[in-house]
Amino acid sequence: MRIPVSWLADHVALPEGTTPEQIAEAFVRVGLEVEEVRPLAEVTGPLVTGRVMEIEELTDFKKPIRYCTVDVGNLEEDGETVKPQMIICGARNFREGDTIVAALPGCVLPGGFAISERKTYGRMSQGMICSVAELGLGDDHSGILVLPSGTAQPGDDARELLGLDDTVIELAVTPDRGYCLSARGLARELACAFDADYRDPAMIDVGEADDAVYPVHVEDLEGCRRFVLRRVTGLDPTSPTPWWMRRRLMLAGIRPISLAVDVTNYVMLETGHPLHAFDTTTLRGALVVRRANAGEKLSTLDGASRELDPDDLIICDDSGPISLAGVMGGASTEITDSTTDVLLEAANWEPATIARVARRHKLPSEASRRFERLVDPALPPAALELAAQLLVRYGDAQIERGRTDVGRPLLPLPITIPLALPDRVAGVNYGRGVTARRLSQIGCRIEVGSSEDGTAVVVADPPTWRGDLNLPADLVEEVLRLEGYHTIPSVLPPAPAGRGLTAAQRRRRTVSRALAATGHVEVLPMPFVSPQTWDAFGLAEDDPRRRTVSLLNPLEAERPELAGTLLPGLFDAVQRNVSRGMRDLALYQVGQVVQPDEHQVPAPDLPVDRRPTDAELATLLAALPKQPLHVAAVFTGQRERAGWWGKGRAANWSDAVEAARTVARAAGVELTVAAGELAPWHPGRCAELRVGDTVVGHAGELHPKVVEALGLPARACAMELDLDALPLIDERPSPVVSPYPPVLLDVALVADAAVPVADVAAAIVAGGGDLLEDARLFDVYTGEQVGEGKRSLAFSLRFRAPDRTLTAEEAGRARDAALALVAERTGAALRV
Incomplete structure (x- = not known):
């Protein structure tokens, strides 16, 4: 809404000396957004009204040109009387006898456009006939400004007539304050801001409606x-x-x-x-x-x-x-x-x-x-x-x-509020009479009374032009707005004593920090997914992961569902990074997924005109699907880059498994890894992740068909773990560091190639007892020396006692116990 200050001054008695900048500040104080304060551009030099005496049409040019004789009155310049001016003009919206505005030589129009006498189109032009845009009065430049007959005499100064000392204020009016799209509404707001007198232009005696003037x-x-x-x-x-x-x-x-x-x-x-x-x-x-x-x-x-x-x-x-x-x-x-x-x-x-x-x-x-x-x-x-x-x-x-x-329009209903409610909401003592005075200023009819318990109340009839005033909170906002939001102190409320983060919150933070510390980068992709994604994943038609929650108003029509896995969002992040030249990726996300059960009922529509009942809220909560917290990671390209230090290493399934182990260690649980099979992972390169007998996730290399369907780099790997399925360890013992030296022993075992390495490692740990501090696989060998269908597994064992220096004999006995249990469980024997 654009409005000149002079128009506002017709309806509100502004304090003497009020500047346009102060008016703009007043609008801001009462909650309106001022986009621009534009003074009408200053014009210097001779700018006068003139009368077109004669028009000569010049037809020798590509466009029609007029050579006009303009009467500019009896102007004196350097002691001589200025005669009618000859001016070139291309506009067609005027005729002989019209009153126009002429900028004579020496005049400077808005934008620094200087007017001089010059030759153009073969004639000497002694000025310019001005349009609305050239004078800074508007945007119309389709023709020149033609003044109504009798508005001015030739030679009159056009500045006063045009009101070039005025200022235009442009405001952005929010949808709830449509009454401000008028001089009437803006002047009323200004009167409230300055506590000034206001004249309503709509206060007109219209009389009674008698006969209909038209059916x-x-x-x-x-x-x-x-x-x-x-x-x-x-x-x-x-x-x-x-x-x-x-x-x-x-x-x-x-x-x-x-x-x-x-x-x-x-x-x-x-x-x-x-x-x-x-x-x-x-x-x-x-x-x-x-x-x-x-x-x-x-x-x-x-x-x-x-x-x-x-x-x-x-x-x-x-x-x-x-x-x-x-x-x-x-x-x-x-x-x-x-x-x-x-x-x-x-x-x-x-x-x-x-x-x-x-x-x-x-x-x-x-x-x-x-x-x-x-x-x-x-x-x-x-x-x-x-x-x-x-x-x-x-x-x-x-x-x-x-x-x-x-017809009869809908009129606002009366609203009753406690007289002191604005004070309580703002935490400010506004003083006696402020609530009633401010509500009266915006046009409310006020009646002050008492409630049944003796509390002073205000009954306000909102004005017909304020359809946004429907609740007591609306009236409170009006009082606070007109008194000034700047008068409300910015005081932070005291934080209540608490117990800090919950155990689940601490675990989530710990897991995220652990992954970040091991070289993974966290991303926050959108949780929406397309139904075609499950086809690309290779899921069977009866796979429960196809069961999703559809959105009524999705942000993207192509992605209208909330998924039960984090992988689609991570794969989207990989695609965007690869398209921008980043191929070596180790991305992770910690977030909730949505897993509706087979008999999930839709959420009910709750009433908006009152607070829902406890039964309605219980029905709503019962309709919510399960939303467990998952953690997932995806790997592409080089996990270790090549350089002067040596060759790089491509990311593989072991990195995905290690990321899962990192999560488990951060959560304080023991993770068991076994061979598994689940889409979208490669059947022969998928690990099933267990805690006890519970499957909590999968990790490994993605199926080549999935990689091709989703446009991912070759041999991409991924891991996803149900964090809520892990036992929640609230209190973890602090690690004890032994001051005594370790005993390091290496063993090489020959086992059938079909025996999982995880089973061999688990048997070593179980047989080594309390003295075995760590067991790490460092080499795998297959060849003629170990026989067909066999492989050699080399482990590095570290033994240490917490209270003494361990002897070689004690470490040897613990190693032998571990080897005996390995032979019993897996059939593996010490390589000779």
């Missing part, structure tokens, strides 16, 4: 809550729009057209209520307000033929649709240069309907912008009366007796 039938009283008509006859179609009105329209960003149209636009900007004007002579029978029928068409004022939707609200007569209600009028009843009989319409339309119509037809307008933000339902008679009086004053028209007024 109207409203079929849809939900879509059209009130429909008011006023008729003006005998309008002089040649009457120009007064200059002051044209200037205000241009500064607000609206191009003047004709008196009747300009008056409706001016009243809209003045009061906030859009109007529409029909040429009464073009109407055929009574007006009907209804929804459109399928297949109906309407030619709107912009020249487009639009096919109407059954949800569209339209105004019709016997000939069919003549207006798209609240958005744009029809071409068949348009005000023309010969219109003398005008039917003015002001209606109260249902906001959501107008918003849908404007968006459906891609036809945003100044009218729809206001209607979809709520307009004052009590305003139509006053807005029509103001428009009719302006047409009488400037167009020599007559107001016909009677007014059509159909």
